[in-house]
Amino acid sequence: MKVIxxxxxxxxxxxxxxxxxVNAPNLEDTKQMFQEAARNFRQLQETKxxxxxVNREDLIKVKSKAKRNGIAYQTLISLLIRxxxxxxxxxxxx
Numbered sequence: 001m002k003v004i005x006x007x008x009x010x011x012x013x014x015x016x017x018x019x020x021x022v023n024a025p026n027l028e029d030t031k032q033m034f035q036e037a038a039r040n041f042r043q044l045q046e047t048k049x050x051x052x053x054v055n056r057e058d059l060i061k062v063k064s065k066a067k068r069n070g071i072a073y074q075t076l077i078s079l080l081i082r083x084x085x086x087x088x089x090x091x092x093x094x
Contacts, residue, residue: 052077 066073083089
């Protein structure tokens, strides 16, 4: 079976055949670093359940807005947190 390569992959294959790549002197350390980075990235993408106490009136309003938009209220709260973290929403603290 013939593997179809895109231009980038073809360029990499050509460079490899020409001997343009060399082994890293600390290959095992580098591999471990990338494996750890991949594990950390996967962990950051996971969700975490939390218990959150909120004012009953606020919760009713959040649930109402979520329902009007066709999403779960937990999803709306998560979106608000994400927007705040990205700096898209602002909370004024004294």
